Amino acid sequence: MEIMEGAALCFESRGYAATSLDEVAARISSTKGRIYHHYASKAELFLDVYRTGMMMNFQAIEPLLEHDMPPVERLKAVLGAHVRCVIRTKAFQNVVIQGVDMLRHGTMPANEHAELAQLAELRDAYSEHFSKLLEDARAAGAIDYSRIKIALNSLFMCINGPIVWFTPREGQAEHDIEAVADECVLYAMRLLGYSGEMP
Amino acid sequence: MEIMEGAALCFESRGYAATSLDEVAARISSTKGRIYHHYASKAELFLDVYRTGMMMNFQAIEPLLEHDMPPVERLKAVLGAHVRCVIRTKAFQNVVIQGVDMLRHGTMPANEHAELAQLAELRDAYSEHFSKLLEDARAAGAIDYSRIKIALNSLFMCINGPIVWFTPREGQAEHDIEAVADECVLYAMRLLGYSGEMP
DNA sequence: TTGACAACATACTCGATAGTATGTTCAACT
DNA sequence: AGTTGAACATACTATCGAGTATGTTGTCAA
Numbered sequence: 441m442e443i444m445e446g447a448a449l450c451f452e453s454r455g456y457a458a459t460s461l462d463e464v465a466a467r468i469s470s471t472k473g474r475i476y477h478h479y480a481s482k483a484e485l486f487l488d489v490y491r492t493g494m495m496m497n498f499q500a501i502e503p504l505l506e507h508d509m510p511p512v513e514r515l516k517a518v519l520g521a522h523v524r525c526v527i528r529t530k531a532f533q534n535v536v537i538q539g540v541d542m543l544r545h546g547t548m549p550a551n552e553h554a555e556l557a558q559l560a561e562l563r564d565a566y567s568e569h570f571s572k573l574l575e576d577a578r579a580a581g582a583i584d585y586s587r588i589k590i591a592l593n594s595l596f597m598c599i600n601g602p603i604v605w606f607t608p609r610e611g612q613a614e615h616d617i618e619a620v621a622d623e624c625v626l627y628a629m630r631l632l633g634y635s636g637e638m639p
Numbered sequence: 640m641e642i643m644e645g646a647a648l649c650f651e652s653r654g655y656a657a658t659s660l661d662e663v664a665a666r667i668s669s670t671k672g673r674i675y676h677h678y679a680s681k682a683e684l685f686l687d688v689y690r691t692g693m694m695m696n697f698q699a700i701e702p703l704l705e706h707d708m709p710p711v712e713r714l715k716a717v718l719g720a721h722v723r724c725v726i727r728t729k730a731f732q733n734v735v736i737q738g739v740d741m742l743r744h745g746t747m748p749a750n751e752h753a754e755l756a757q758l759a760e761l762r763d764a765y766s767e768h769f770s771k772l773l774e775d776a777r778a779a780g781a782i783d784y785s786r787i788k789i790a791l792n793s794l795f796m797c798i799n800g801p802i803v804w805f806t807p808r809e810g811q812a813e814h815d816i817e818a819v820a821d822e823c824v825l826y827a828m829r830l831l832g833y834s835g836e837m838p
Numbered sequence: 839t840t841g842a843c844a845a846c847a848t849a850c851t852c853g854a855t856a857g858t859a860t861g862t863t864c865a866a867c868t
Numbered sequence: 869a870g871t872t873g874a875a876c877a878t879a880c881t882a883t884c885g886a887g888t889a890t891g892t893t894g895t896c897a898a
Contacts, residue, residue, distance in 0.1 A: 452744075453744040453746070454656070454744065454746050455654055455655075455656055455657075455746075456654075456657075457653075457654055457656040457657035458654075458655075458656035458657075458746060460884080460885055460886080461885080461886070461887090462884095462885075462886095470846085470847090471846075471847050471848075472847090472848095472885095472886090472887090473845090473846055473847050473848075474845075474846055474847080476886095476887075476888085477844085477845060477846060478845090481886080481887080482886070482887090541803070545651075545652040545653065547652070547653050547654075547657060585826075586822055586825070587822065590819060590822045590823070590826075591822075591826065593800055593804045594797050594800055594823060594826045594827075597796040597797055597799075597800040597803070597804075598793050598796055598797055598830065600796075601792055601793055601796035604740070604796070605792045605796075620789060623785050623786065623789045623790075624789070624793060626785070627784075627789075627790065627793045627830045628793075628830075630829050630830050630831075630832060631797065631826045631827075631829050631830040632829075633829060635834070659854080659855055659856080660855080660856070660857090661854095661855075661856095669876085669877090670876075670877050670878075671855095671856090671857090671877090671878095672875090672876055672877050672878075673875075673876055673877075675856095675857075675858085676874085676875060676876060677875090680856080680857080681856070681857090
C-alpha cells in the first residue's frame with residue numbers, strides 16, 4: 441500500500457535512523473497521524489516493508505523451483521527472476537539489506553527484535569533455496585565452488601548489486617532492466633565456474 | 640588516531656545517523672569535549688574516517704601497479720591486496736560505503752557536501768585503477784566482459800563483499816582472512832571470464 | 839437522525855542529541 | 869613563580885523527532 445511505498449523510498453535514501461515519519465508522511469502528501477493509525481511504531485512500519493520485500497522475492501522465484509529442467513537451467517532461470525525482481529522493487533530490497541545488518545549489529549529496540557529475528561529466518565529460508573540450487577548444479581557437474589558459504593555470499597553480492605548501483609536511464613527503464621539483469625546473471629554464473637554458453 | 644577508530648566502529652555498527660558522539664566518546668572512554676576539540680562537527684569526523692579508509696586502500700594497491708608482470712597476474716595481485724586490505728580495515732570501509740550512498744542520495748548537510756563530493760572523486764580515481772587493469776587484461780586476451788561499467792560494479796560487489804559478511808572465527812582471524820581473500824579473488828577472476836589456474 | 843466507528847488530521851509532550859560555553863589540568867616557556 | 873595555551877572534561881542549550889492525545893470528517897447500520 442501507499443504508506444509502505446513512501447516508507448521504502450525514504451528508508452532507501454536516508455536510512456532507517458535518519459528518516460522521520462513526518463518525511464514519510466510528506467512523501468505521500470499525508471500526515472503522521474495516518475501512519476500511526478496503521479502502525480504502532482516506526483519499527484513496525486520498517487518491519488512490514490522488510491516482510492513485503494521478502495515476499496516479493498519468494499513470489500518471483502518459487503514458481504520456477506518446481507519446473508522440470510536440468511539443474512543449471514533452473515539455476516539460471518531463478519537467478520534471472522531474482523535480479524529482475526530486486527531491480528523492480530529496489531526500494532524495498534534496500535530496506536531488506538538494512539534489516540539484515542540491523543539484526544547483525546543489534547540496533548533494533550528490544551521489543552521488535554524478536555520480530556526482526558523471525559524475518560531473518562525468512563531470509564535464511566530464501567537463501568536455502570539458492571543453496572539447494574547450487575548443490576544440484578554442482579552434482580550435475582555444471583558448476584563448481586570451494587566453500588559454499590563464501591560462494592553463496594559472493595553470488596548474492598553479485599546478483600544483489602543492482603539494488604545498490606543500478607539507476608535506469610530516462611525512458612529506458614524496461615530495456616535497461618532486461619539488459620542489466622542478463623549481464624548480472626552471466627557474471628554470476630561465471631563466478632560459479634559455469635563455462636557453457638549464455639543467450 | 641584513537642578517535643577515528645572509535646568512530647569507525649560506531650558508524651559501522653549503528654550507521655552515521657544513529658550514532659551519537661557520546662557513544663563514540665564512551666567507546667574510547669572519553670568525552671564529547673575531546674572530539675569537538677579535534678573536529679568541528681560530526682560530519683567532519685565522518686569525512687575524516689572516510690578519507691582515511693580510502694587512503695588505506697590506495698596504499699595497499701599502488702605499489703603493485705608498477706610491477707612488471709603480465710596484466711592478468713597484476714590484476715590478480717591487486718585484487719588480492721584489495722580484499723586483504725578491506726577485510727583488515729572493515730570498519731573504515733563500511734564508512735566509505737556509507738559515504739558513497741550518502742552522496743548518491745544527498746543526505747549530507749550542504750556545507751560538508753562539497754567535501755564529500757571531493758572524496759567521491761578519490762573513489763572514482765581508485766575505481767579508475769581497476770578499470771585500467773581490466774582493459775589491459777582483456778587486451779591480453781586473459782579475461783572478457785561485456786559492458787565495463789556493469790563488470791566493474793559486479794567485480795566490486797564481489798571483492799567488497801567481505802566488508803559486509805565477513806566475521807572471523809575466534810582466534811582464527813589471520814588464517815581466515817587469507818583463505819577468504821583467496822577464495823574471493825578466485826570468484827572475482829572467474830566472474831571476469833578468467834579460465835586459468837588459481838593457486 | 840443518530841450514534842458509532844474507522845480513517846484520518848492537528849496540536850501537543852518529552853526524551854535524545856548536536857553543538858556550545860565554561861571549567862580544569864598540565865606542560866612548556868620566560 | 870607566573871603566564872599561556874593546548875588538550876581535554878563538565879554543564880548547559882536548542883532543536884528535532886517519536887509517540888500521544890485530542891479533534892474532525894465521512895460512512896454505514898439500526
